[in-house]
Amino acid sequence: MPLPPWISDLPALDLLLSVAETGSVGRAAQAHGITQPSASARLAKLERRLGVPLLVRSRRGSLLTPAGEAVVAWSRNVIDAAQALADGILTLRADRQARLRISASLTVAEYLLPAWLLSLRRTHPELHISADVANSHGVVEAVRSGAVDLGFVESPDIPADLSTRIVGRDRLALVIAAGYPLAAHAWRELRPTDLADQPLLLREPGSGTRDTFLNAIEHALGFAPSLPHAINLGSTTTILSTVRAGGGIGVISARAAAPAIAAGEVIELRVEGLPLTRPLHALWLGRTPTALAVELLAIAAAP
Numbered sequence: 001m002p003l004p005p006w007i008s009d010l011p012a013l014d015l016l017l018s019v020a021e022t023g024s025v026g027r028a029a030q031a032h033g034i035t036q037p038s039a040s041a042r043l044a045k046l047e048r049r050l051g052v053p054l055l056v057r058s059r060r061g062s063l064l065t066p067a068g069e070a071v072v073a074w075s076r077n078v079i080d081a082a083q084a085l086a087d088g089i090l091t092l093r094a095d096r097q098a099r100l101r102i103s104a105s106l107t108v109a110e111y112l113l114p115a116w117l118l119s120l121r122r123t124h125p126e127l128h129i130s131a132d133v134a135n136s137h138g139v140v141e142a143v144r145s146g147a148v149d150l151g152f153v154e155s156p157d158i159p160a161d162l163s164t165r166i167v168g169r170d171r172l173a174l175v176i177a178a179g180y181p182l183a184a185h186a187w188r189e190l191r192p193t194d195l196a197d198q199p200l201l202l203r204e205p206g207s208g209t210r211d212t213f214l215n216a217i218e219h220a221l222g223f224a225p226s227l228p229h230a231i232n233l234g235s236t237t238t239i240l241s242t243v244r245a246g247g248g249i250g251v252i253s254a255r256a257a258a259p260a261i262a263a264g265e266v267i268e269l270r271v272e273g274l275p276l277t278r279p280l281h282a283l284w285l286g287r288t289p290t291a292l293a294v295e296l297l298a299i300a301a302a303p
Contacts (some may be wrong), residue, residue: 005049010082012046013075015039016054020072023061099128100292103142104152105208106236107170107253108280109133112300113152119299120292127292137206143283150293151283152300154208154253156215162283167300172213172276173254175266177246182269189272192220199229199248201239209236212278213251220273240266 011032018028029039047054054068064072100120104113109131117129134142136155143151143162158164174195176182182190182198195217203210210232218224231248233239236256243250243266250257250266260266282297284290289297 009046009049010079012042013071014079014082015042016046016068017072017075017079019043019055019062020064020068023063025055025057025062099130100150100290100296101148102129102131102150102152102296103134103139103148104131105136105139105154106133106203107154107209107255108152110236111253111255112168112280116296116299120296123295124292135204135206136208136211140283143285146285149284149290150296153281153283154278155211155281156208156278157211158281158283162285163287163289164284165282165297165301166279167282167297168280170278170280171254172209172216172251172278173257173261174269174271174276175240175243175250175252175257175261176248176269177244178264178267180246180249180267182249183267186267186269189270192217192271192274195249195271196221196225196227197229199231200227201231201233201242201248201250203236203239203251204232204234208278209251209253212276216275219275220271 015028015032018031019025022028022031025039025043026036029036032039034042043055050071052067052071053065054071056063056065102113110133113131117131120129121127132142132148136153139148139151139153140155140159140162142148144159152167154170176186182194202213214224229248231242233242236252239250239252240256240260242248244260249269254268257266257268261268282300284293
């Protein structure tokens, strides 16, 4: 059955316990930091709500009635439990203020997040930070469940139930080995149709990189191609290794491809009419992120 309305008047019950301990409404009021008239009014209201007399007031102080003694005895554990609850909530709030939980998709986690966190630590050296790496779908679920305070994704599709802010941009690169057959045509722009029958090396379903590429090629062609020779791989490192071995066209972040391109290990293909630039989004649950998340957002969005 639901609790009666008067059970919520825990401050008045706590005040009654103090009267029992001190033997005086005035001393109890002083212990609670209120005036005696205010204390008397609270106790009178409690008596009306309970429907029983709790105190007998005399020149020597305030004595508990038999009903008052019973209420005091029953209230002690309740007040102790309420105090434990209050202390626990305050501890949780303090812990929340002293930590930052982050989940980031692979490109952000590897190429951007470390510098952001280093900058944040300069102003918060004692801050406890936990950062998980997941694909964009995993990041969204972590934010939505409240497991993290802030998420960073590369996915073009942002759920409407989460708050978001663009903190930067990234570009996808299509890369092949120097000995791959298409390398001879790398000097010119390919057409989107040239990709359809190629072994495309894509990240796994749920990855923002994969979704960005599939959306881009669908937009370029005007329909969703079947891509019969596409291969799903679970990491950028695996895709690059497969590209170097001549296994197909890798679809990865240009940030991840840059060192291998600069070293001459892979070649970037150019495809006309294929939009491969994507925004990087920060996500959080609710209207306002935590104070520490706000600071990290400012760092991430800075030029």
